[in-house]
């Protein structure tokens with residue numbers, strides 16, 4: 001308990017409201033909204049962790065989008081994993097019940113009505129933990145649905161509860177890519193399964209059962225898999241509104257997963273009469289026009305006659321610009337699918353669309369894209385000219401999800417530095433009809449607001465105006481100074497944005513008694529592709545110089561910032577940059593540094609599985625482009641390491657193995673530089689468990705607060721503790 005005192009003391013001294021890590025972590029977390037066909041009601045889920053009870057609780061809620069009234073949905077979150085609205089009905093729902101009394105490890109599918117959920121009926125007993133439900137209501141009245149789960153090599157759905165434990169734990173590989181993110185690869189792959197619920201049989205599952213749609217696709221190198229791991233979900237596949245065609249994303253089957261990001265969209269008939277084929281794969285119009293990279297978000301038009309999707313050009317560049325495409329699609333005799341009129345939408349627009357929603361009349365597409373350090377919504381007419389530049393329809397906060405209602409009102413779920421969730425409607429004219437704001441609703445967030453938030457631009461190393469965010473403490477007093485907390489983002493193709501995070505919450509850092517400045521140096525996304533691309537082969541030059549220039553701007557122009565007692569922190573590439581800063585002049589400007597899961601040795605990057613990433617970012621492999629790896633290697637600047645440094649590195653971070661953090665720490669210790677090492681054996685690149693996250697915050701804040709002077713003495717950690 002005493003280990004938490006450092007944090008508590010720092011806050012008690014100030015009096016006014018400030019948000020603590022504990023408050024942030026135990027505040028409710030709400031999903032985005034899923035509106036019904038008329039748009040009058042929307043589901044969302046909420047989960048909350050209690051430090052007292054040491055457990056999480058969840059609930060399903062219904063929002064009335066006209067009044068903002070929120071009611072309990074009457075479905076237990078312990079039982080119901082997912083709910084979808086049935087098209088063509090007002091309040092009909094289909095949901096996945098995560099339990100199955102007959103088949104341990106399986107789930108059940110239920111049909112019901114949102115207004116009387118207790119009267120729902122079980123329609124299908126499924127023998128594996130299926131998820132990612134999508135449903136179409138067909139002209140026959142039958143419901144066609146898609147779900148996904150892991151499948152055995154023979155295509156049968158995999159139920160982890162029915163397997164016999166092997167006699168040894170060895171893992172044997174003969175191909176590149178044995179593990180990824182936080183998972184060691186096994187023989188099973190995720191697959192999309194189709195099923196039909198028959199209207200003439202009380203929506204019982206058709207006798208054909210669950211059909212694996214990927215199983216018969218031929219491949220040479222990589223077995224088709226969807227959703228694409230580790231982050232893919234139900235957005236990786238889609239069923240046409242008429243229920244006849246499926247579109248499924250999978251990585252390129254002729255390329256290995258370690259070297260390439262390329263993925264394609266497979267089209268096939270729902271009934272399985274033809275095997276799905278990659279309509280934008282090799283030897284297709286799209287591919288031959290040079291669009292060879294990762295694809296995403298296949299989305300059918302309301303009339304099922306068109307498909308929109310996004311794709312990158314670069315075959316191994318994960319941060320290449322995403323471009324939007326649309327084509328006509330038709331299901332022919334015998335299940336043959338034909339496509340025509342393929343074209344790019346707003347192909348010259350210098351942003352990366354990430355989400356697709358058709359206007360109800362099918363005449364335009366709404367998309368969201370990062371734009372000046374937030375995510376905004378844009379609209380693009382289908383018949384727009386090549387040089388069309390869409391205008392933003394939303395303003396200063398970040399869109400996390402949205403829907404287009406039948407009258408073309410946008411229903412938006414958003415976050416900001418000061419709010420974990422807002423729900424609002426807008427016509428895209430700058431006016432928001434706020435339906436819900438977490439800052440108003442949640443006791444833990446009370447008092448937060450945009451008053452602590454500001455932005456500035458400074459001139460960067462390439463002569464461009466670069467952006468930075470400033471977050472003052474909640475109890476900021478004029479004419480007082482606060483030590484700088486300088487936070488560098490990861491990626492490096494990422495962004496410090498006006499959005500809420502439970503991992504790097506700027507306001508929580510500021511409320512320890514700092515002014516947080518979060519710069520967006522070369523490599524940052526949301527400002528156009530030039531700035532993103534410019535970091536290639538330049539990890540330690542332009543971004544570092546930008547970070548120095550921004551520090552000088554703060555030092556000269558932000559009178560309320562105490563740069564003499566500042567600290568600097570970053571995760572991932574932000575951790576790399578922190579390690580780079582430790583070896584360079586800027587490192588001497590800080591009282592303490594903090595690296596979370598960062599690169600310390602560029603030559604060790606080959607312990608990662610994402611070989612495409614370093615090959616792009618260092619402009620070649622470690623054997624072809626060795627000088628670049630050497631030029632930007634933090635390990636070549638050990639002689640200068642001298643600033644107190646806190647290192648975090650987690651065991652399940654397979655892209656950035658913990659040896660990077662350990663070697664950094666061991667060198668700092670050997671050199672007598674005050675340092676600490678924090679490891680979570682059960683966390684990956686992120687710290688997700690709230691108890692772990694509280695420990696992370698507490699120990700890091702004790703450390704930086706001590707060195708910046710905001711906090712007190714550091715407690716001793718006995719050897720071996």
Ligand SMILES: *[C@@H]1O[C@H](CO)[C@@H](O)[C@H](O)[C@H]1NC(C)=O
Nearest residue numbers: 086087088089092137138141
């Ligand atoms: C499917 O849509 C039709 C209208 O097109 C509707 O009458 C029917 O109730 C819907 N099916 C279900 C199960 O809600």
Ligand SMILES: *[C@@H]1O[C@H](CO)[C@@H](O)[C@H](O)[C@H]1NC(C)=O
Nearest residue numbers: 075076079097099100101110
């Ligand atoms: C979920 O399924 C269990 C049986 O496995 C049943 O007892 C429970 O009522 C179901 N809950 C809902 C909301 O369907």
Ligand SMILES: *[C@@H]1O[C@H](CO)[C@@H](O)[C@H](O)[C@H]1NC(C)=O
Nearest residue numbers: 151152153154155156157158
């Ligand atoms: C597929 O493989 C699994 C695991 O070996 C086995 O349990 C299952 O019966 C097989 N399915 C078929 C249809 O052969």
Ligand SMILES: *[C@@H]1O[C@H](CO)[C@@H](O)[C@H](O)[C@H]1NC(C)=O
Nearest residue numbers: 140142196198199200201206
């Ligand atoms: C019910 O509908 C299915 C598919 O729509 C059809 O194959 C089947 O013959 C129908 N059964 C009856 C009893 O009408």
Ligand SMILES: *[C@@H]1O[C@H](CO)[C@@H](O)[C@H](O)[C@H]1NC(C)=O
Nearest residue numbers: 216217218219274275276277
């Ligand atoms: C897959 O390959 C087999 C063997 O070459 C061939 O018979 C089959 O037609 C191919 N299937 C597809 C969908 O291309």
Ligand SMILES: *[C@@H]1O[C@H](CO)[C@@H](O)[C@H](O)[C@H]1NC(C)=O
Nearest residue numbers: 175176256258259611615621
């Ligand atoms: C891609 O992976 C293969 C191993 O399958 C390897 O032989 C090849 O050299 C790699 N290419 C590059 C550019 O890294």
Ligand SMILES: *[C@@H]1O[C@H](CO)[C@@H](O)[C@H](O)[C@H]1NC(C)=O
Nearest residue numbers: 372392393394395428429430
């Ligand atoms: C679009 O963004 C600009 C700032 O770049 C903002 O001033 C404007 O209000 C936004 N438009 C809408 C409709 O929110």
Ligand SMILES: *[C@@H]1O[C@H](CO)[C@@H](O)[C@H](O)[C@H]1NC(C)=O
Nearest residue numbers: 476477478479480481559560
């Ligand atoms: C801050 O300092 C300025 C200039 O010294 C002074 O005019 C102002 O009244 C001070 N503000 C507060 C809130 O003390």
Ligand SMILES: *[C@@H]1O[C@H](CO)[C@@H](O)[C@H](O)[C@H]1NC(C)=O
Nearest residue numbers: 458459549552553554556557
């Ligand atoms: C301080 O701000 C002024 C005005 O924006 C700018 O011209 C100047 O370059 C800034 N100072 C530094 C060191 O960046």
Ligand SMILES: *[C@@H]1O[C@H](CO)[C@@H](O)[C@H](O)[C@H]1NC(C)=O
Nearest residue numbers: 534535536537538618619620
């Ligand atoms: C990357 O390497 C190619 C040649 O292999 C070179 O033409 C290009 O200029 C390099 N790019 C950078 C950013 O160094």
Ligand SMILES: *[C@@H]1O[C@H](CO)[C@@H](O)[C@H](O)[C@H]1NC(C)=O
Nearest residue numbers: 583584585636637638639640
């Ligand atoms: C140490 O830092 C100084 C000043 O930035 C720099 O000139 C020198 O090259 C650095 N030494 C090493 C080994 O990085």
